[in-house]
Amino acid sequence: MRFRLTDDQRALRDGLREALARRFDAAALRAAVCAAGVEGGTESEGTGRRGVGAGSSESGGGGAGGDGTVGSGTGGGGASGSASAGERAGVSGAGGERSGRAGAGGRPVRGAEADGGAAGTRRTAGSPRLDRALWRALGDLGFFALRMPEADGGVGLGLPEAVLLFEETGRALVPGPLVATHLAAGAVPGAATGATVVAAVDGGLVEWLGEADVVRGDPTGAVPLRSLDPLTPLHRVPAGRAAPDPVAVLLTAAEQLGTAGRVCELAAQHARAREQFGRPVGAFQAVAHLCAGILVRAETARAAVYAAAVTADPADIAAARILADEAAVRGARDCLQVHGGMGFTWESEVHLHLKRAWVRTQRAGGVTESEEALAAALSADSA
Amino acid sequence: MDLSYTPEEEDFRARLRDWLARVLPALPPKPSPDDWPGRRAYDLGWQRRLHDAGYADVHWDGTPSVRLIFLEETERAGAPYVGANFVGLLHAGPTIAAEGTADQRARWLPPILRGEEVWCQGFSEPGAGSDLAALRTRARRDGDAYVVTGSKIWTSHAEVADWCELLVRTDPGAPKHRGITWLALPMDAPGVTVRPLRTLAGSAEFAEVFLDEVRVPVANRVGDENDGWRVTMVTLSFERGTAFVGEVVACRRVLGELAVEARKNGRWDDSALRRRLGRLDAEFRALWRLTQWNVSAAEASGGVPGAGGSVFKLRYSHARQELYDAAAQVLGPDCLDLDRPWALERLSSLSYTIAAGTSQVQHSIIAERILGLPKGR
Incomplete structure (x- = not known):
């Protein structure tokens, strides 16, 4: 019985722990919390235009509806963004990939469009920004591509290694839709490298909807809630429950x-x-x-x-x-x-x-x- | 991380399974719990069969993985529990093997392995429970013998034991850990009185042992005089490695039986009960994995069980009590009927958070040895 970490697994885990200690230490955590808690409701613009061009091929005009729905719940300043970013693919080629998923149920890909362009509009007053540089750094470390085959540009490791890495991000309180993006690697362009931030509808909630480039599942009718966790923005969605992965x-x-x-x-x-x-x-x-x-x-x-x-x-x-x-x-x-x-x-x-x-x-x-x-x-x- | 076994280990498992399938149907019927001579004969007979088939020393010479497989398979097959051989195989025997002289090993070990002699344990006293080192049973040197006077408690199988591994105080003036000596006491020596101790479950699983000027040859001392505490710790650490493997397997079987019973009597429709059983299933799955984790750690460290044993012991003893409390919920009013299954086990489970180190002592061990908190009181 060798039910213990191998040397390689230990090194992998320690490597991420050290990287996080440099890149997301206690001071960074505090700064993230301060930024989230203090800024109030006017930060919804700015860098939100990173949409993956989600659904541009088939989304039609649904985006406005999505935005409207969300915008109505954001309170002051939250609704200033427009759907325009939906077409501005930060990561080319993502559109088709994602629209198929988000357009479930034969509706116009409202959620898709909304998410693509919604980094501004979905954001709630006082909700945290996602640290894109950290996300990229995690991508560079192979965090998202960990379980993809090497032939496809992945790291080629398995669930045990993934579990060790998620234990580390859990320890360090790294903010962001880590599980959703990790699971999207290989399926959503840019997810594997950390270029694309992927959120997922889970039951009646979506984490990080406003900061995501791509949303898996149908976020139609998403309404922000005042999240109990200052580092996890949440939206409520009416969507039914899918069987958990x-x-x-x-x-x-x-x-x-x-x-x-x-x-x-x-x-x-x-x-x-x-x-x-x-x-x-x-x-x-x-x-x-x-x-x-x-x-x-x-x-x-x-x-x-x-x-x-x-x-x-x-x-x-x-x-x-x-x-x-x-x-x-x-x-x-x-x-x-x-x-x-x-x-x-x-x-x-x-x-x-x-x-x-x-x-x-x-x-x-x-x-x-x-x-x-x-x-x-x-x-x-x-x- | 790997949960698989080596080909040699799998081969060991396959041969053991095969052997168990052949020998178990031929066993005599189990004696009644009150029939101590019958229990002695039955348990020794089982050990004899293990010995003749080459499995006698698996607890001593087997790797932790092999011990795990042995305990898992014997429990699954419904083989007899170690019973009266417990102290000999898991406490006294390993101590003598590690600390005894060649003569002592030759005298005491073969009869344990062959299923010929029963050992019991004389450690705890009325005034020395969790604080074992406070023991006061006195041994005074007189020529080539120690003269021992005092009393011991919680001694299982004392009625039918040939030997008792006995801790005595040989230097009352020394700090309490430094004045203790380990002796092998022949239970038929003049001055030894055994009195059964009835537990809350109604049976006499334990006994008190009274010692009145009992002469024990100095040759029966294992280790040096006043070095008995260290000698004893060698023994105790054995208990925390794989001691509960069979029980975890058994608890998982009980859980399945509880589900069957609940379906039969209709209580399965109660979602709170279902979820309670589901959570217990998670608990025992985890405890099984924790056992494998600890066994792997022991294998990596050359067989020494770490403080992980305390973590397991603490969690397991509470899980076992919760299991039989859940059984009571499955049974409803029938849980008050001692003739129903699980009613007696529920009572017995109450000892688990007390015996072999109370849960409170285990918490303190973890706090001090793993978390590095200051010694408290």
Whole structure:
């Protein structure tokens, strides 16, 4: 049994960790949060014209409708963009590729058009910008093309490696539709290199719709909501639910695992450093045991997530998701508790981990779906 | 990351499966839980069969992967549990193998492997539970013997054991970890009294052992005088590697049985119950993967189980209790009927968060040894 990281896998993971430490460190994270929280509602113009030219071949006039829908919900200043960017392909050739997907249901490719041109108009007051340079850098590192065959310009690695990398971006709280773009590599031009930002409709939500060049699924009628996570802009969509892609579920679980590991470190660091009653608070069992609980959940989830990456079995993935969600959310909450009053402040990074973890729990049907799937398999196996 | 086994390991598995399929149908019927001599004979008989088929020392000489396969396959096939051989095979035997002299190994190890002698464990005392090093059973040197007086508790199989691995205090003046010695106590020595201890499950799975001026030859000491704590730690670390492999396999089987029962009695229509079972399935899948993860780590480190054992033990003991609580939900009012399946197991599961290091002690171990938090109290 060699159920442990190979040297290559370790090097891959460490490489991304170091790259992120240089490119998206705590200061960058703070700056991103400040930018998102402080700017108010007038930042919707500017660099939004990166549309991939989505759907230009068949979208007709649907874009305006899409924009209108969204614009109406943005409040002050949000609707100033126009649909014009839809044709201005930042990445040539993307149009046909994407329109086929977004035009599902035989409608005019309204969503497509809207997204293509909507980087400005879809954005909500105070919502964060996507760091395109960071996105490119991730592309250069092979983050998006990781699982594409080398013959197609990919890195040619598999799910275990993908899981290790998503664990790192989860740890570092890298903002952006990472899972959607990764899954689009090879299918949406420019996704593999990080030139194209791809968002995806997931159940009733879309993350990063306003910053995306391409949206997979039908975002018709998307309405922005005031996102609980300052670094994940969200739109509500009326679209029905599609069956979740197990790989998306697994990569989300990997991000949750990253959060679980990170909040464990943060909690332990604080418990060692913070002194009350003349000693580190970690010397009190009540605090120490909270920290140990975070670790136990994280390490159990780790075994489940890594194993699911090896087997790619849907039941293993469902299990990984359940464990990882729990490890991330309860871990972040306990980490917050260990931080005491500081944990309740905007300044501390703890709330960002909890909020992101909460966002991820809403993906792909949530744990309810995973629990029901495992129960169904249980009863089928034993029948 | 790789979850596959080597061809040699798969070959080991195939041969074991084949052997189990042939020998299990020929086993005598299981004795009743109250029939201690019957249980002794049954468990030793099983060990004898393992020995004759070449599987006796898999716990000692097998790689962690081979141990994992052995425990997984024997549980799946419904083979007898290690039972009365537990302390000999998994505590005392490995300690003697690691720390004993050539004479001691020759005297004590072969009978363990051949299924001829039963060992029990005399570690805990009424006043030394989680704080094991506070033990007070006194051993005074008198010529070529130690004279031992004190009492031990939670001793399984004491009624039918030939030997007891005994921790005694030989230097009351030394710091508590430094005055302890490891002795092999013959259970038939004059002055040894065994009193069964009835648990909340109603059965006498444990015993108290009272020692009144019992003479134990100095030749029965393993390791140096006052070095028993270190000697003991060698033993205890064995328990945390693959100790629960069979149980995780068994818990997953129970979960399937619970689904069948819930379908039969209609409670499957309750989505809260279904989801509870689904979550438990995730839990035990994860625990199985965690076992494989820990086994891989042990293999990489040359067989030494790390602190990962505490993580597993903590999580597993709670999962087991949750499993039987869920079973009670499946059974409804029938969960109060001790003749129904799972009712007794639910009671027994209450010991899991206490035995072999309470959950609270495990949390402290993790906090101090893995997270580097200051030692607390």
